[in-house]
Amino acid sequence: MSSADPPTGRRERNKQAKLERITAAATELFAEHGVDDVTTQQIAEKADIGTGTLFLYAKTKGELLLLVQNAQYSSALEKGRALAETIPDGIDAVMAIVQPVVHCNRAQIDNGRTYLREMVFGDPHEPHHGEALAIAGQTEEAIAAALRRDERIEDGDAPTLARVVSSVMFLNMASSLNVALSDDEVVEEIRKQVTALLPH
Structure with a gap:
């Protein structure tokens, strides 16, 4: 990161980390079972977040x-x-x-x-x-x-x-x-x- 780049705040880092966990969980579950056989609850559990939080991202x-x-x-x-x-x-x-x-x-x-x-x-x-x-x-x-x-x-x-x-x-x-x-x-x-x- 250059000195001109503003520091990333904790809130933004947390949001990015959650998005990465959601993406990784959905990627793994969709690849293993297919999109039709996976629930949003399963994705939320695998990403270690609440279903309500998941719906903020998708x-x-x-x-x-x-x-x-x-x-x-x-x-x-x-x-x-x-x-x-x-x-x-x-x-x-x-x-x-x-x-x-x-x-x-x-x-x-x-x-x-x-x-x-x-x-x-x-x-x-x-x-x-x-x-x-x-x-x-x-x-x-x-x-x-x-x-x-x-x-x-x-x-x-x-x-x-x-x-x-x-x-x-x-x-x-x-x-x-x-x-x-x-x-x-x-x-x-x-x-x-x-x-x-x-x-x-």
């Missing part, structure tokens, strides 16, 4: 899932973006972004599908939902940047194509038809659809 179990998955999604996106920057081919660069996001989303398939549903249908004024939408926007930006390296794609078309590619990715991750597929099979299906969409 009002619903869906918001708790957003809290947990947002952090994981952000890490996956950063990993994909860093790899994409080293790949000259547009489609290969796009798939470098897509692959870690698919693996992250499908680490616990039911949780991943519920996360996508919460992202689309959740309360847009809820902060964890807003963060999820921001991450989706960052995903589109990363894909657009990768597409701009493809000389067949005009610069102005890249954002629109990125939105379509992002939609293809989300639909394939959410689809009940793909639940039994492996991550690699889902990634390959996305690659086929993206390749068909882009100029040849």
Whole structure:
């Protein structure tokens, strides 16, 4: 911490510590049992806080899932973006972004599908939902940047194509038809659809 940074007060440190305990408890329980089979009471007990306190950080179990998955999604996106920057081919660069996001989303398939549903249908004024939408926007930006390296794609078309590619990715991750597929099979299906969409 630099001398210009104000010291963090005890109250803020306590709030941050509680948030970290809640996130860790929800992450562990959701991964072990799936979001549908975990109660907010179980999360509160594991985080060593009261249920009322838990609701100060997230009002619903869906918001708790957003809290947990947002952090994981952000890490996956950063990993994909860093790899994409080293790949000259547009489609290969796009798939470098897509692959870690698919693996992250499908680490616990039911949780991943519920996360996508919460992202689309959740309360847009809820902060964890807003963060999820921001991450989706960052995903589109990363894909657009990768597409701009493809000389067949005009610069102005890249954002629109990125939105379509992002939609293809989300639909394939959410689809009940793909639940039994492996991550690699889902990634390959996305690659086929993206390749068909882009100029040849």
